Amino acid sequence: PRTPLTLLGAGAMGTALGRAWLAAGHPLTVWNRTPGRTGTLASEGAAVAGSAAEAVAASRLVVVCLLDDASVGEALAAAELTGRDLVNLTTGTPGEARERAAWAKTRGARFLDGGIMAVPPMIGAPGAYVLYSGDRGLFEEHEDVLAAPAGTEYVGADPGLAALHDVALLSGMYGMFAGITHAFALVRGEDVAPKEFAALLVPWLTAMAGMAHGAAERLASGDLTTGVVSHLAMQVAGSGTLLRTAEEQGVSTELLTPFLDLMRRRLADGHGDEDTTGLVGLLHARP
Numbered sequence: 001p002r003t004p005l006t007l008l009g010a011g012a013m014g015t016a017l018g019r020a021w022l023a024a025g026h027p028l029t030v031w032n033r034t035p036g037r038t039g040t041l042a043s044e045g046a047a048v049a050g051s052a053a054e055a056v057a058a059s060r061l062v063v064v065c066l067l068d069d070a071s072v073g074e075a076l077a078a079a080e081l082t083g084r085d086l087v088n089l090t091t092g093t094p095g096e097a098r099e100r101a102a103w104a105k106t107r108g109a110r111f112l113d114g115g116i117m118a119v120p121p122m123i124g125a126p127g128a129y130v131l132y133s134g135d136r137g138l139f140e141e142h143e144d145v146l147a148a149p150a151g152t153e154y155v156g157a158d159p160g161l162a163a164l165h166d167v168a169l170l171s172g173m174y175g176m177f178a179g180i181t182h183a184f185a186l187v188r189g190e191d192v193a194p195k196e197f198a199a200l201l202v203p204w205l206t207a208m209a210g211m212a213h214g215a216a217e218r219l220a221s222g223d224l225t226t227g228v229v230s231h232l233a234m235q236v237a238g239s240g241t242l243l244r245t246a247e248e249q250g251v252s253t254e255l256l257t258p259f260l261d262l263m264r265r266r267l268a269d270g271h272g273d274e275d276t277t278g279l280v281g282l283l284h285a286r287p
């Protein structure tokens with residue numbers, strides 16, 4: 001028999017998760033603040049609870065997927081959590097996760113935080129995964145259940161680490177989105193088909209993403225000059241072409257200049273033989 005579990009939250013993500021657990025044969029109890037949203041899961045076999053407290057009472061394993069950390073506190077205010085295994089898949093900051101973990105402990109529950117690296121249509125399909133941090137015993141005991149909707153990646157006992165990894169990955173993504181946006185702006189209005197340009201941009205960015213491995217090696221060794229294929233002095237010298245091309249094309253440099261300015265600062269500090277890995281420290285020292 002499959003482990004029964006409770007799910008709080010039948011929004012877009014909660015519903016996708018719940019469907020995957022039902023499909024895998026887990027008895028599911030669901031609660032949602034607005035009752036109308038539990039229809040899909042009910043029709044697929046979930047038991048619907050009338051209150052969050054009632055839902056929590058139904059299973060030892062309780063998964064929460066609500067809007068934000070404040071809604072988690074609100075929903076669980078009146079629930080008896082003693083002896084419960086609480087898995088929080090609500091997106092939040094590392095600090096919120098740490099506070100929520102301490103809060104859960106005082107309420108007598110084990111706590112695991114999770115960051116979902118997928119959108120709802122990806123749940124139940126290969127490629128989707130969830131970052132987990134917090135109580136390792138909880139994670140190991142329930143890993144088979146947690147693995148039904150998405151892959152699992154445990155990143156540490158500090159409950160803030162899942163959220164930190166989640167936000168760090170998302171932040172890296174936004175840097176890439178900024179680059180994609182600027183690149184399309186440069187070619188816009190010219191005799192360049194967006195689809196043909198994308199066919200060049202995607203493999204280029206995919207290849208360049210691999211540079212993160214070299215950066216990681218340098219950060220781990222502490223020597224930021226080894227294995228550098230394109231050093232900062234050269235990159236700063238070349239950046240003038242990027243700015244002049246933007247000007248020629250009538251494109252704002254506002255997405256580009258923050259990064260170029262950091263490169264210049266690091267060069268001015270005497271680090272022309274590094275690559276951009278040195279900017280990590282620069283950014284961290286002056287937030």
Ligand code: NDP
Pocket residue numbers: 009010011012013014015032033034037065066067068070071072074075089090091092116117118119120
């Ligand atoms: P939805 O907006 O679809 O659902 C939000 C859910 O939170 C609903 O169940 C809503 O209930 C509930 N809720 C909001 N406020 C409260 C409250 N004060 N008390 C109780 N319940 C409340 O969002 P998603 O399902 O998409 O997202 C849920 C979580 O999953 C979020 O933290 C999100 O960041 C995360 N996530 C979502 C992804 C996505 O692509 N959708 C991707 C990765 C993570 P009600 O129906 O009553 O409004």
